[in-house]
Amino acid sequence: MRLSKMRKTIVILLGLLSLASCKKEETAEKEFKEITGVDHNLKPGDNFFRYVNAKWYDTVSIPATQAGAGAYMFMNYPQRLRLQGILDSVSKSENTKGSIAQKVGDFYASGMDTATINKRGFKPVKPVLNDIDKIKDIPSLMHFVTNNMMVGNGSILSFYVGPDDKNSQMNIAHANQTGIGLPDRDYYFSEDTETVAIQQAYKKYLSSLFRLTGSSEAEAKEKADLVYDIDKQIAQSHRTRIERRDVKANYNKMAVSDLDEKHPNIAWSAVLDDLNAQTDSIDVGQPEYYDQLNSLLKTVPLEDWKVYLKAHTLQNYADNLSKPFVDAAFEYSKVISGQAVQKTRGEIMASAVDDYLGEALGQLYVKKYFPEEAKERMQQLVDNVQKAYAARIDKLEWMSDSTKLKAKEKLAAITKKIGYPDHWKEYNNVTIDSNKYFENIVSASSAAYQRNLEKLGKPVDKSEWFTTPSTVTAYNNPSANEIVFPAGILQPPYFDNEADDALNYGGIGMVIGHELTHTFDDQGAQFDKEGNVKNWWTDSDYEKFKSKIQQVIDQYSEFTVLDSLHIKGAMTVGENTADIAGVAVAYDAFKMTKEGQDSTKIGDFTPDQRFFLSVAKIWRVKMKDEFLRLWINNNPHSPPLWRVNGPLMNNPHFYEAFDVKPEDSLYVAEEDRIVIW
The missing domain is CATH 3.40.390.10 (Collagenase (Catalytic Domain))
Incomplete structure (x- = not known):
C-alpha cells in the first residue's frame, strides 16, 4: 500500500526474489x-x-x-484475538509502574471496565462541550479548534508534521482538507439509493448524539440537519480522491504571512501559536478547502458553528463513552459496512491499545510471535x-x-x-490510569501530537x-x-x-x-x-x-x-x-x-x-x-x-x-x- 501524506497507511503489497541468498x-x-x-x-x-x-x-x-x-x-481479526490474549495476561499481572507492561495492561483494563465507563455516561466529554458554549467570536472558536486538535479532537483544521516533498530530508508543517463526517465528499452529492440510505443513517446518528446529551427529539433533528448542511458546504470544497492522486497539485507550500492575508478569519499565525508550532510556511495540500473555510467562518452563524463543533466532538469520542453512545455509533456504521453485531469489548480494546500504544504492544507481540x-x-x-x-x-x-x-x-x-x-517509540509522557479510559485516550493522543510536533524543522528520522x-x-x-x-x-x-x-x-x-x-x-x-x-x-x-x-x-x-x-x-x-x-x-x-x-x-x-x-x-x-x-x-x-x-x-x-x-x-x-x- 502507499503511505499517504497523512501518514496513514493505506495497505498495498509487493513481490520479488533474486539470485543472492x-x-x-x-x-x-x-x-x-x-x-x-x-x-x-x-x-x-x-x-x-x-x-x-x-x-x-x-x-x-x-x-x-x-x-x-x-x-x-480481515486477518486483523484473528490478530486482534492474539493481541487480546497478550493483553488479558499482562493486565492481570503485577507490573512496575511506568513500565511498558503497566501502561499497556492498565490502558486495556480501563477500557474493559465498562461498568465504570457506563456509570460516567458522557461526563468525561462535558468539559469540552462547556468550552464550546463559551465561544464568543471567531478567534475564540479557532482557539477551541486548535487546542482540541492537540488532544485528538479534530474538526475543521488538519495539521501535522512530515517530510517536505521537495526536500525530503527535512520535516515541515502540512495542512490538508478535513471537516466532514461522511467517508468522502462524494457521499454528500450522490443520489443513488444506497448513498441516500447512508446520508439518512448519518443524520440519524447525529440526532441520537444530541438526544443523548439532553436535546429533545425535535431539537436534536433540527441540529442534525444543521450540521449536515455545514458538512455539505465544506464538502463542496474538497478535492476528489482521484484529484488527490496528483502529487504536484497537492503540494502548495505557502508563507504564513501570505496565508494570514488570504485567510484573516482562520488567522494562521494565531493558530500556529496555539499549536506551539514555530514555522514561517505550511504545505497546504488543498487550498480550496481553506478558502472555503475562511468564508464559512463568516457566513455560518457562530451559534451554528457551536452546534457543528459539538456534533463532531461527540462523533470523535462516541466509542469512548457509555454504551448508548457506542450503540449509536454502531447503528450508523453497520449501515455502511454491513456488520451485523458489535465486536466484543476485548477485540475493540485490542484495536484501541494498538492504535494508541502500538509500539509498546508491538514489543510484546514480536517477542511472542x-x-x-x-x-x-x-x-x-x-x-x-x-x-x-x-x-x-x-x-x-x-x-x-x-x-x-x-x-x-x-x-x-x-x-x-x-x-x-530498530528503535521503539517511548511512551514516557503518557499517563495511564486503570480507572479512567477517556483520560487515557486524551493523554495518549496528546503525547502523539507532541511527538509529531517535535519533528518540525528537524531532519527526517528515516528509522521511524x-x-x-x-x-x-x-x-x-x-x-x-x-x-x-x-x-x-x-x-x-x-x-x-x-x-x-x-x-x-x-x-x-x-x-x-x-x-x-x-x-x-x-x-x-x-x-x-x-x-x-x-x-x-x-x-x-x-x-x-x-x-x-x-x-x-x-x-x-x-x-x-x-x-x-x-x-x-x-x-x-x-x-x-x-x-x-x-x-x-x-x-x-x-x-x-x-x-x-x-x-x-x-x-x-x-x-x-x-x-x-x-x-x-x-x-x-x-x-x-x-x-x-x-x-x-x-x-x-x-x-x-x-x-x-x-x-x-x-x-x-x-x-x-x-x-x-x-x-x-x-x-x-x-x-x-x-x-x-
Whole structure:
C-alpha cells in the first residue's frame, strides 16, 4: 500500500526474489504443503479467483461482528484475538509502574471496565462541550479548534508534521482538507439509493448524539440537519480522491504571512501559536478547502458553528463513552459496512491499545510471535525480489538506457524494513490510569501530537515506522524511498517460514513486488531516489509511461464488481499497477530458485501452478455487499477478486501454467496485455 501524506497507511503489497541468498535457502529442505480447496470443475482461465477459492468462498460464514472474512485486512481479526490474549495476561499481572507492561495492561483494563465507563455516561466529554458554549467570536472558536486538535479532537483544521516533498530530508508543517463526517465528499452529492440510505443513517446518528446529551427529539433533528448542511458546504470544497492522486497539485507550500492575508478569519499565525508550532510556511495540500473555510467562518452563524463543533466532538469520542453512545455509533456504521453485531469489548480494546500504544504492544507481540529466523528468510526474499526487479528494468523495451539507469539507482537506494523497528517509540509522557479510559485516550493522543510536533524543522528520522508491528499490512513511503513489512503480515497465507518457495514467492513475494512497484507507479514515479518530487525521466520515456498507466486505468474501469458498480480505474491505478508488476516480478524471482527451475509436480500441481495458486490464496476474502460498496467508493485497492484476475490476465506465464485459451473469459490478446515494469 502507499503511505499517504497523512501518514496513514493505506495497505498495498509487493513481490520479488533474486539470485543472492538462494544458496542458503536451498540448503534447508522446506515442507511442500498441500494446496486444498481448488475446484477442478471450474476452468482456471474463466475465473482464477473462484477456481482457487470458490469452495471456501461458498461455504464460509462471515462472523456477525465482522464485515468480511478471510485474508488481507480481515486477518486483523484473528490478530486482534492474539493481541487480546497478550493483553488479558499482562493486565492481570503485577507490573512496575511506568513500565511498558503497566501502561499497556492498565490502558486495556480501563477500557474493559465498562461498568465504570457506563456509570460516567458522557461526563468525561462535558468539559469540552462547556468550552464550546463559551465561544464568543471567531478567534475564540479557532482557539477551541486548535487546542482540541492537540488532544485528538479534530474538526475543521488538519495539521501535522512530515517530510517536505521537495526536500525530503527535512520535516515541515502540512495542512490538508478535513471537516466532514461522511467517508468522502462524494457521499454528500450522490443520489443513488444506497448513498441516500447512508446520508439518512448519518443524520440519524447525529440526532441520537444530541438526544443523548439532553436535546429533545425535535431539537436534536433540527441540529442534525444543521450540521449536515455545514458538512455539505465544506464538502463542496474538497478535492476528489482521484484529484488527490496528483502529487504536484497537492503540494502548495505557502508563507504564513501570505496565508494570514488570504485567510484573516482562520488567522494562521494565531493558530500556529496555539499549536506551539514555530514555522514561517505550511504545505497546504488543498487550498480550496481553506478558502472555503475562511468564508464559512463568516457566513455560518457562530451559534451554528457551536452546534457543528459539538456534533463532531461527540462523533470523535462516541466509542469512548457509555454504551448508548457506542450503540449509536454502531447503528450508523453497520449501515455502511454491513456488520451485523458489535465486536466484543476485548477485540475493540485490542484495536484501541494498538492504535494508541502500538509500539509498546508491538514489543510484546514480536517477542511472542515473530522469531528471528523468520525475519532472516524474509530479508532474503526482499533482497532477491529487488534484484529480479533490476533485471526486469534492464529488459524493458519502451524505456531508454538513461532512464533505466536512474530507475535502477532508485531501486538500489530503497530502504527495507522488516518485522519491527530498530528503535521503539517511548511512551514516557503518557499517563495511564486503570480507572479512567477517556483520560487515557486524551493523554495518549496528546503525547502523539507532541511527538509529531517535535519533528518540525528537524531532519527526517528515516528509522521511524508508520504502522504497528502486529498490523497485517505492508507499505511504500515515497518520501523516504522505503518499503515496510511488519511482523503482522509475515504469517500464512502470505509468508510461511516452513513452506516451499512456490508458496512464499506467490504469497509474500507478490506483496514485496507490489510495494517495490509503488516506487514506480503513477505517484511514486514522480519521486527521485532521495524521496524528493523531482523529474528523473526523459520527456519521451515519461510520455510512454503515462500511456501505459492509462492502459491500466482503462482496463480496470471495465471490471464490474457489484450490480452495475465498476472499479474506479483512475482512483485505483497505483494499486493495480503494483499488483500487475508485483506478480510478474515475484514470478521472475521464483524462477531463480531450485524449485522454480524444476517442473516436478507436487500434489498434482507444477511449481509454476503452485506459485499462481498462492497468489490467489492470499486474496481469499469474502465481504458483505455493503462493505464492498464502501470499498469501491473509498479504497484505492481493487477488490480481492480483481487483485487476482486482473494481474493474471496480463501475465503470459499464467497462460502457460494453466493452458488459458482464447475462448476463456480471462483471455486477453497478447498485444493487449499490460506490461509496464
